[in-house]
Amino acid sequence: MVIKHVALDIVCGITSTLPKNEVPEIAFAGKSNVGKSSLINALMNRKALARTSASPGKTQTINFYNVNHEMYLVDLPGYGYAKVSQSVKEQWGKLIERYLHQSKQLKAVFLLIDIRHDPSENDRTMYDWIVQNGYQPIIIATKADKLKRSQVAKHVKAVKTGLNLLPGTRVIPFSAQTKQGREEIWALAEELLFGPKEDQTEGES
Numbered sequence: 001m002v003i004k005h006v007a008l009d010i011v012c013g014i015t016s017t018l019p020k021n022e023v024p025e026i027a028f029a030g031k032s033n034v035g036k037s038s039l040i041n042a043l044m045n046r047k048a049l050a051r052t053s054a055s056p057g058k059t060q061t062i063n064f065y066n067v068n069h070e071m072y073l074v075d076l077p078g079y080g081y082a083k084v085s086q087s088v089k090e091q092w093g094k095l096i097e098r099y100l101h102q103s104k105q106l107k108a109v110f111l112l113i114d115i116r117h118d119p120s121e122n123d124r125t126m127y128d129w130i131v132q133n134g135y136q137p138i139i140i141a142t143k144a145d146k147l148k149r150s151q152v153a154k155h156v157k158a159v160k161t162g163l164n165l166l167p168g169t170r171v172i173p174f175s176a177q178t179k180q181g182r183e184e185i186w187a188l189a190e191e192l193l194f195g196p197k198e199d200q201t202e203g204e205s
Helices: 036-044 086-102 121-132 150-165 184-195
Strands: 005-012 025-030 063-069 072-077 106-114 138-142 172-175
Touching: 025 036, 025 086, 025 121, 025 138, 025 184, 036 063, 036 072, 036 138, 036 184, 063 086, 086 106, 106 121, 106 184, 121 150, 138 150, 150 172, 172 184
Parallel strands: 025 072, 025 106, 106 138, 138 172
Antiparallel strands: 005 063, 063 072
């Protein structure tokens, strides 16, 4: 994916009316400190498009990032560690659910899991919830650079087991620091959004 244009176009809070976009969307969900903002910045080749913070829970809205005027990356509110009341967490949950139910353009949901740790109860709940809403999430196992290369396969297996993933579910190890997994995520996203690429070898020099 060649990024020619990117902008935060739409921000939706708890009381907002969700947009009726005309271009396809892919959404990213994950725990408050799992690295969603860092992932989005890495995908966009931007350092600070999505604001990162040492304080979990900064994403309290649904943020729609316009990419090349042909798709939206949708950043969903983080769950788990945010220091907010239970009632606010429930409102965020209803906002996410409303989006999953109402979006006519949502093509896929990516669920981010910290590869270093076994999935938490919140992670398992979110995975099951996304499945129950009609989507089969693709798992992005973040912070892969924190592991030795020889440890990655073992931890990917732990993620699969911990979430009790549906057969055939993709798990992509990713690092915002080294950009490991970036091209694989984009290739999969483009296929989900626009269909398989046609053979482009003809005519190439």
